[in-house]
Amino acid sequence: MLTKFTSQSTKLAAKALADGLLVSFPTETVYGLGADATNDKAVARIYEAKGRPSFNPLIAHVCDVTQAQEIGQFTDIAYQLAHHFWPGALSLVVSLQPECRISKLVTAGLDTIALRLPAPYKVRQLIKEAGVPVAAPSANRSGRISPTLASHVVQDLGDGCAFILDDGACEAGLESTIIDCTGKQAVILRPGPVTAEMIRSACPDIEVNDVFMVNDEAPNAPGQLTSHYAPSKPVRLHVTRPERDEIYIGFGKMDVASDFNLSPSGDLIEAAANLFAMLHEADKTQRKRIAIAPIRRDGIGAAIHDRLMRAAADSLLPRDDNL
Numbered sequence: 001m002l003t004k005f006t007s008q009s010t011k012l013a014a015k016a017l018a019d020g021l022l023v024s025f026p027t028e029t030v031y032g033l034g035a036d037a038t039n040d041k042a043v044a045r046i047y048e049a050k051g052r053p054s055f056n057p058l059i060a061h062v063c064d065v066t067q068a069q070e071i072g073q074f075t076d077i078a079y080q081l082a083h084h085f086w087p088g089a090l091s092l093v094v095s096l097q098p099e100c101r102i103s104k105l106v107t108a109g110l111d112t113i114a115l116r117l118p119a120p121y122k123v124r125q126l127i128k129e130a131g132v133p134v135a136a137p138s139a140n141r142s143g144r145i146s147p148t149l150a151s152h153v154v155q156d157l158g159d160g161c162a163f164i165l166d167d168g169a170c171e172a173g174l175e176s177t178i179i180d181c182t183g184k185q186a187v188i189l190r191p192g193p194v195t196a197e198m199i200r201s202a203c204p205d206i207e208v209n210d211v212f213m214v215n216d217e218a219p220n221a222p223g224q225l226t227s228h229y230a231p232s233k234p235v236r237l238h239v240t241r242p243e244r245d246e247i248y249i250g251f252g253k254m255d256v257a258s259d260f261n262l263s264p265s266g267d268l269i270e271a272a273a274n275l276f277a278m279l280h281e282a283d284k285t286q287r288k289r290i291a292i293a294p295i296r297r298d299g300i301g302a303a304i305h306d307r308l309m310r311a312a313a314d315s316l317l318p319r320d321d322n323l
């Protein structure tokens with residue numbers, strides 16, 4: 001539903017977020033498509049709504065620095081950058097806090113997370129009232145340009161959102177700068193409104209390195225796979241008859257017993273929501289390999305396939321069929 005961004009609609013939209021629904025809201029950069037970052041199914045709905053053919057890690061939006069530090073481990077670099085540029089168009093990649101509740105679908109299974117404290121007060125209020133961090137990529141369908149007006153979101157996503165909060169045009173029209181703060185230098189992964197020059201002048205102690213590695217829509221090229229989780233065990237796909245030394249991840253109704261099932265009812269959104277958590281669990285077992293049952297390719301199934309192909313890329317093991 002398209003509605004003005006008021007204190008009244010903020011309350012309703014915050015409730016929708018807490019209930020696992022999608023809400024589009026305007027930030028100082030672009031309109032975001034938000035979901036509860038601690039809810040696997042809610043985050044899976046983002047991918048479904050965007051029609052994104054791959055799982056990229058998403059930015060978690062927070063309402064204040066305290067909430068950010070509950071989720072991420074702030075290095076000195078992260079702390080300084082937050083101090084100078086938050087709230088604002090800067091996303092900081094930091095290591096996840098060990099016990100935090102963030103969905104593995106937000107981090108795409110990584111142990112780091114991109115965090116952002118957006119500038120508009122209304123957005124911070126929305127996140128605060130929702131009571132959870134909000135994962136939000138730009139609110140456009142995959143392959144389309146990023147929306148800077150509520151009408152763009154309506155055209156692109158229409159019914160996909162419980163609320164589209166309209167507050168006019170976004171100021172920057174360009175996505176936030178993303179900086180990896182986990183090392184000794186600040187590494188710019190995606191250029192944006194906060195530039196290397198701005199950082200050098202505000203924080204002369206910080207060494208800034210600008211390698212632009214992140215591409216929103218196109219899956220990262222080989223060699224740039226640092227932002228992708230891969231299980232340490234070899235992975236075999238389209239398996240209908242697992243071998244004894246394999247841990248078997250099923251999907252839908254199974255003829256053969258499986259150790260895990262991504263979705264016993266064959267629901268692709270549920271499968272996407274469980275994907276990273278189950279890959280991690282399977283990777284922790286004693287068995288030598290991970291075998292995965294055939295999975296449909298429609299809707300969000302395309303992104304699941306993309307993810308599994310990457311997981312299996314190094315293994316090149318025979319499949320059970322010629323799919």
Ligand code: TXA
Nearest residue numbers: 029032057058059112113114137138175176214216227
């Ligand atoms: O301006 C913005 O940042 C907008 C508004 C809505 O806030 N959001 C946005 O989010 O652009 P998204 O999800 O489209 O961009 C996420 C980018 C992806 O390209 C992803 O690869 C990178 O951030 N990213 C997220 N987590 C990461 C991580 N742990 N390590 C490296 N890159 C990460």
Ligand code: MG
Nearest residue numbers: 137138146216
């Ligand atoms: Mg985008």
